Structure formats: C-alpha cells, structure tokens
Amino acid sequence: MKDCGIVIRKINADDALAVSDIERQSFAGDFWSAGLVDGEIKSPSSVGVVAEVSGVVAAYAFFRAADDEAELLRIAVSGPFRRMKIASRLFLFAVGILKDMGVKKIFLEVRAGNAAAKAFYEGRGFSFVSVRRAYYDDGEDGDIMRLDLNGKN
Ligand SMILES: CC(C)(COP(=O)(O)OP(=O)(O)OC[C@H]1O[C@@H](n2cnc3c(N)ncnc32)[C@H](O)[C@@H]1OP(=O)(O)O)[C@@H](O)C(=O)NCCC(=O)NCCS
Numbered sequence: 182m183k184d185c186g187i188v189i190r191k192i193n194a195d196d197a198l199a200v201s202d203i204e205r206q207s208f209a210g211d212f213w214s215a216g217l218v219d220g221e222i223k224s225p226s227s228v229g230v231v232a233e234v235s236g237v238v239a240a241y242a243f244f245r246a247a248d249d250e251a252e253l254l255r256i257a258v259s260g261p262f263r264r265m266k267i268a269s270r271l272f273l274f275a276v277g278i279l280k281d282m283g284v285k286k287i288f289l290e291v292r293a294g295n296a297a298a299k300a301f302y303e304g305r306g307f308s309f310v311s312v313r314r315a316y317y318d319d320g321e322d323g324d325i326m327r328l329d330l331n332g333k334n
Contacts, residue, residue: 230278240258292324
C-alpha cells in the first residue's frame, strides 16, 4: 500500500531497531527492546506490519494469530506522526492479512486509562468485553476488547 510518501508493508528483521525506538517512546516502563522485537518478528504465529513515512518507520503493529482468532499485542505510532490516520491504515492493512489467514475475531487488552487507544479501538469497531482488575504491574486495570471480522472491516 503506497501513497503520499506512506508505505505500509509487512515487518522484517531490519525493522527491529526502529520499532524498538517507537516502543521506548510509547510504552515508557514496559517497552520491548530490539531483541524482544526481533524475537516477535521471528515467531511463527506473529503477524507484524509497519508504516514508513518517507522511508522512515513511523508505526507498527503486532498480532498473534491462532486458528480463527488473533490478539493485537502492540500498535504504536511515533509521536510526530500521530492523528494522521496512520494507525487506522496500518490496522486495515493488517486486518486484510488476518482475514486471508482465516481469522474471524480479534481480541486485545488495553490499559483502562489509555483514552487515546480506547477511542482508536472503538473507532475500528472493537467493543468492551470485560475488565481484568490490576492486570498491569503498576496495578492498573486492563480492558479486554473484541472485534468480529464480519466483512465490514
Ligand atoms: C493509539 C495510537 C496507536 C493511535 O494512532 P494514530 O495514528 O494517532 O491514530 P489515527 O490517526 O489513525 O486515529 C484514528 C482515530 O482514533 C481516535 N484517536 C486517536 N488518537 C486519539 C487521541 N489521542 N485522543 C482521542 N482519540 C484518538 C480518533 O477517533 C481518531 O480519529 P480523528 O483523528 O479523526 O479524531 C497512538 O496514539 C499511539 O501510538 N499511542 C501510544 C501507544 C499506545 O497506547 N498503543 C495502544 C496500546 S497497545
């Protein structure tokens, strides 16, 4: 997928460092090192995608797929590129790949206080399923959300 200098594509091992940099900006106390990102890229059940702007990795997402279900593990956009619909486009691209793999529903867990991410997910059609009390190390609750891929996405 390519227009206006934005290229959206599957992730590869060369992206590990750039993705880890965005991780560091986006998930301060809990970021994935380049080594962890590299491990995720190589995991057989992992589906990773990136968006490049003018040749620089500006966003990424990782899913884990098994049978007809996938989990969205991570999605983040580098600070200066937020609110430009990059995550929306990245997500749509990933959904296309997942559908081709036979995935019918996507689950995710999001910090209850992460209003930006929750608004983003709701806009993509996710709905709230349940809360995991004190799921995160710092005691914050985790909201579980679900999206059914029924042809509309
Ligand atoms: C959540 C995140 C991935 C959204 O990326 P993005 O490229 O800025 O999102 P988009 O531009 O595609 O936004 C699409 C819609 O989502 C909602 N949204 C996105 N960011 C929002 C924010 N900060 N506040 C409120 N709504 C927001 C809006 O409805 C937006 O549409 P609009 O801009 O027309 O109002 C980005 O803010 C991010 O990287 N956050 C840090 C990492 C993170 O928390 N990831 C999720 C947890 S794993």
